[in-house]
Amino acid sequence: MSRVYVVTDSAATIEPGVAKQLGITIVPLTVRIGDEDYQDGTGLDHEELLLRMGRDRVRPEIVGPTTEQFQRVYDRLLRDTDQILSIHSSARLSHICREARTAARAFLGRCDIVVVDSETISLGVGILVQEAARLAQDSAPLGEIVRQIRGMISRVYVVFVTDTLDYLEHSQRISSAQAILGAMLNIRPFMAMEEGDIIPMEKVRSHDRGIDKLIEFASEFSGIEQIAILQSTSYPTLRTKALRDRLESIAPGHEFPVLLYGPLLASHIGPDGIGLMVYEGVGREVLPW
Numbered sequence: 157m158s159r160v161y162v163v164t165d166s167a168a169t170i171e172p173g174v175a176k177q178l179g180i181t182i183v184p185l186t187v188r189i190g191d192e193d194y195q196d197g198t199g200l201d202h203e204e205l206l207l208r209m210g211r212d213r214v215r216p217e218i219v220g221p222t223t224e225q226f227q228r229v230y231d232r233l234l235r236d237t238d239q240i241l242s243i244h245s246s247a248r249l250s251h252i253c254r255e256a257r258t259a260a261r262a263f264l265g266r267c268d269i270v271v272v273d274s275e276t277i278s279l280g281v282g283i284l285v286q287e288a289a290r291l292a293q294d295s296a297p298l299g300e301i302v303r304q305i306r307g308m309i310s311r312v313y314v315v316f317v318t319d320t321l322d323y324l325e326h327s328q329r330i331s332s333a334q335a336i337l338g339a340m341l342n343i344r345p346f347m348a349m350e351e352g353d354i355i356p357m358e359k360v361r362s363h364d365r366g367i368d369k370l371i372e373f374a375s376e377f378s379g380i381e382q383i384a385i386l387q388s389t390s391y392p393t394l395r396t397k398a399l400r401d402r403l404e405s406i407a408p409g410h411e412f413p414v415l416l417y418g419p420l421l422a423s424h425i426g427p428d429g430i431g432l433m434v435y436e437g438v439g440r441e442v443l444p445w
Contacts, residue, residue, distance in 0.1 A: 253273045283312065
């Protein structure tokens with residue numbers, strides 16, 4: 157039996173060199189802005205997109221990868237394998253998982269393709285995908301890899317604070333009345349990903365209080381394997397530096413990479429977010445293969 161090949165979408169945060177080393181296939185997003193389509197990674201710069209969103213209030217829409225694009229990818233991999241694990245960004249935030257599952261049905265009887273909803277975004281997806289690829293390189297069976305990855309999903313956490321309410325209203329995370337009232341009272345929502353969806357949890361009235369909530373969240377963990385700051389700029393801001401300084405006191409010895417979030421998350425929370433991704437690792441299970 158051939159080894160498992162791993163596929164994901166470009167909303168996953170994975171270093172290109174790592175993806176190449178682990179043999180991960182990344183299918184690019186197609187992002188529609190107005191009447192123009194851009195392919196993630198070639199025709200779309202994330203920081204430029206976020207600047208446009210802040211300046212012009214453009215609303216990016218994720219329109220790909222499509223079923224046909226996934227079918228082409230799976231068909232190409234079929235030359236080398238009959239087992240594929242396709243791990244994708246949260247199904248509640250886009251149609252990516254649905255398109256992958258529709259594509260997989262065309263290969264029934266020829267290739268065993270399992271599509272997994274990561275229920276997360278960005279580096280959260282990247283962590284799951286990289287672990288799956290490492291297990292595949294160790295010749296783990298497809299079923300065992302899927303079991304291991306599903307067990308990790310519940311230990312990936314993402315929280316955010318954003319200044320922008322109109323994008324949350326447009327993506328139906330808050331009502332029009334909440335958006336109007338929040339703008340009037342200068343209220344910022346503190347949000348968490350729950351079962352793959354973005355859920356407003358609390359309200360904060362200042363940037364400082366938003367940082368407080370992020371720190372409170374991080375301090376709840378007794379063990380952190382990975383932690384990263386997600387934000388809308390590629391460079392550290394004053395908020396980033398304040399957040400990083402306080403994180404060092406509750407998670408000593410950790411690095412706190414600053415990651416630019418991409419069009420999928422931006423389409424829901426807007427261009428002014430700052431947040432944390434925490435992976436509460438449990439150690440690699442020794443599997444019987």
